[in-house]
Amino acid sequence: MAQLKIGFIGGGNMASCIFNGIVKTRPQQDLLMVSGPHLEKLGAFAAAGAELTTDNCAVAAWADVLFLGVKPQVLPDVLAELKAVDWRGKLVISMAAGWRLSAFYARLGELALVRIMPNTPAKLGLGVTAMCPGAHVTKEQTELCLALLAGLGKTVLTDEEGINSLGALAGSAPAFLYRFLEALVAEIVAHGFSESEARAIIEQMALGTASMVIANQDQSIAQLREAVTSKGGTTFQGLTQMTNYHFEAMMHDVIEACLRRTREFEDMFK
Numbered sequence: 001m002a003q004l005k006i007g008f009i010g011g012g013n014m015a016s017c018i019f020n021g022i023v024k025t026r027p028q029q030d031l032l033m034v035s036g037p038h039l040e041k042l043g044a045f046a047a048a049g050a051e052l053t054t055d056n057c058a059v060a061a062w063a064d065v066l067f068l069g070v071k072p073q074v075l076p077d078v079l080a081e082l083k084a085v086d087w088r089g090k091l092v093i094s095m096a097a098g099w100r101l102s103a104f105y106a107r108l109g110e111l112a113l114v115r116i117m118p119n120t121p122a123k124l125g126l127g128v129t130a131m132c133p134g135a136h137v138t139k140e141q142t143e144l145c146l147a148l149l150a151g152l153g154k155t156v157l158t159d160e161e162g163i164n165s166l167g168a169l170a171g172s173a174p175a176f177l178y179r180f181l182e183a184l185v186a187e188i189v190a191h192g193f194s195e196s197e198a199r200a201i202i203e204q205m206a207l208g209t210a211s212m213v214i215a216n217q218d219q220s221i222a223q224l225r226e227a228v229t230s231k232g233g234t235t236f237q238g239l240t241q242m243t244n245y246h247f248e249a250m251m252h253d254v255i256e257a258c259l260r261r262t263r264e265f266e267d268m269f270k
């Protein structure tokens with residue numbers, strides 16, 4: 001069988017994460033090409049066997065599968081460059097936040113396009129990627145896309161609304177969890193431990209807690225919390241304070257703020 005030609009326009013953080021996942025899960029299987037304005041920044045791709053170019057159209061014309069890995073605000077210029085490409089038979093995969101399928105069709109015509117929204121733990125193969133195949137994507141192309149993303153972690157098939165909500169709930173959520181962990185590290189330091197001790201303690205606590213959630217599938221997360229909480233005890237007092245500060249309402253507003261920004265981006269990139 002002919003080797004699959006996989007192209008990347010833009011070789012930044014997320015593109016390299018996807019590229020590494022493909023190289024790891026499909027070693028020596030595919031032909032790879034990456035374009036970007038600064039070839040000197042793309043050395044890691046070349047070292048892993050990819051051809052490099054500064055010509056975005058050349059990658060697009062060559063590829064069977066094309067990942068668009070540029071920032072959302074750079075896409076209008078890149079898509080304008082790609083206007084003359086014949087998209088028949090090609091699968092295009094966009095990871096751009098705030099770019100609806102219709103925004104691509106308006107610029108490139110109808111094409112087989114999949115939207116994905118990965119998150120940064122994908123770097124460790126522990127990501128959650130939301131994936132929404134457009135109307136022109138075949139079942140085989142959907143399967144292929146799932147196979148190409150396998151190295152990133154879990155992939156969740158959804159629609160465009162799901163891409164937006166998972167963008168906030170899985171894409172941005174690592175930042176919310178980091179913030180929570182930062183606050184706990186600061187508290188541990190305030191209680192006399194060094195920064196490095198505090199970090200090591202919180203790393204182990206977070207890893208242990210996530211592992212407890214995974215290991216106890218027969219219990220809800222609420223049940224796991226209740227198992228740490230005796231009525232009137234110390235944890236109970238702490239949780240009561242979280243309730244007093246309307247923790248769930250705050251998290252709801254946090255997610256709503258993300259979604260509002262997504263909608264603003266969608267309006268910008270219509």
Ligand SMILES: NC(=O)c1ccc[n+]([C@@H]2O[C@H](COP(=O)([O-])OP(=O)(O)OC[C@H]3O[C@@H](n4cnc5c(N)ncnc54)[C@H](OP(=O)(O)O)[C@@H]3O)[C@@H](O)[C@H]2O)c1
Binds near residue numbers: 009015072078
């Ligand atoms: N990072 C995340 O956690 C994350 C999560 C989900 C989705 N995404 C999406 O992934 C996409 C990329 O984000 P990122 O964080 O990976 O950004 P990034 O690290 O800044 O990567 C963007 C890449 O695009 C290249 N580039 C700039 N102008 C270009 C052009 N005209 N033609 C070709 N390449 C060009 C840049 O090259 P130079 O550096 O040489 O300028 C850089 O390698 C965005 O659409 C973002 O919404 C990112």
